Amino acid sequence: MNNKILLSLSLLSLALLQACGGGGHSGGGAPAGVAPTAVAPAQGQAAASAATNSGSVSAAFVRTERARYQLLGAGVQSFGALSASEQAPSGAMTRLSDxxxxGQSATREISGDANFALGRWVAGTVTRGSGAEMLTGKDNRAYHYIALNALAAMPTPxxxxxxAGAFTAPTYVGGGIGVAADSGSAGGAATLAFDRDGAMVGGAVTxxxxGAAETVKLDAKVATVSSTSITGRFLSGGSGAAIALGGHGDKAFVLAAGYVATLPSGARYAGIAKFRCS
Known part of the structure; x- marks a missing residue:
């Protein structure tokens, strides 16, 4: 009788040991009853997922055959005809021509409606003709964009x-010593009038x-509906702007101004300003 009890206890102990994962283990998975070790995400993925969108649109952008765009960033100044576009449910544009x-993307300062789309890409993979770049949302690397539809014709005088305008937060694109911050803030005012020779643009973005500030003047003449007027040293490493016009609903106009501001330290910051003029 005692021998039977001892045998039963031995068998019970063996069963419990096997249920808890005791004894030898083979194979690639974790032993039974032991949680597998979590794998940390790749550095770029972790940083990108930490960034979030900001802003919103009142309606999706409606691209026409006259659509145009601007795209600015560190070493990037691209503008012209918008041959293709895609927009996420958040209102962020995710494709501008090529x-x-x-990826795990984030766009800040989103604004727009059927007539324009404005924002700043801060996280995700940006792919251009020159290759791909990962934005982490942790530094100054960003792409500022605006999409708009050019006017069918210049209006009568x-x-x-x-x-008061809408602005992307300007980001550092080069120059200077002891850069104060990856990004800053922008504000300003604009004027727009038409005559027989085109559009006269005035105003400034600060x-x-x-503790530093720089003002970029917007004084320019836009001769045709498809023109992008360049002011100052926008294309040559200094302060200046790229100005274009579009339609903004009934008898109203989009005034788009991509700009670069050079602070007293020599540090350059880029961004895009958009005004509705009527």
Missing amino acids: TTLT RSTSCD VSVG
């Missing part, structure tokens, strides 16, 4: 009044970073 934003 440039795309994919008139003056307009422009609103960029502030830390």
Whole structure:
């Protein structure tokens, strides 16, 4: 009788040991009853997932055959006809002609409606003709964009009044010593009037970073509906702007101004300003 009890206890102990994963283990998985070790995401993925969108649109952008765009960033100043476009449910543009934003992406300062789309890509994979770049949302690397539809024709001579504007946060694109911050803030005002020779643009955008500020004048003449007027040293490493016009609903106009501001330290910051003028 005692021998039977001892045998039963031995068999029970063996069963419990096997249930808890005791004894030898083979194979690639974790032993039974032991949680597998978590695998940390890749550095770029972790950083990108930490970034979030900001802003919104009131309607999706409606691209026409006259659509145009601007795209600015460190070493990037691209503008012209918008041959293709895609927009996410968040309102962020994810394709501008041959440039795309994919992966775990984030876009800041999103704004827009059927007539324009504005924002700043801060996280995700940006693919251009020159290759792909990972934005992490952890540094100054960013792409500022605006999409708009050019006017069918210049309007008859008139003056307009422009609103307070919408702005992407300007980001550092080069130059200077002891850069204060990856990004800053922007504000400004614009004027727009038409005559027989085209559109007369005025006003300025002021960029502030830390305790420093720089004002970029928008004074320019836009001769045709498809023109992008360049001011100052926009294309040559200094302060200046690229100005274009579009339609903004009934008798109203989009005034788009991509700009670069050079602070007293020599540090350059780029961004895009957009005004509604009517």
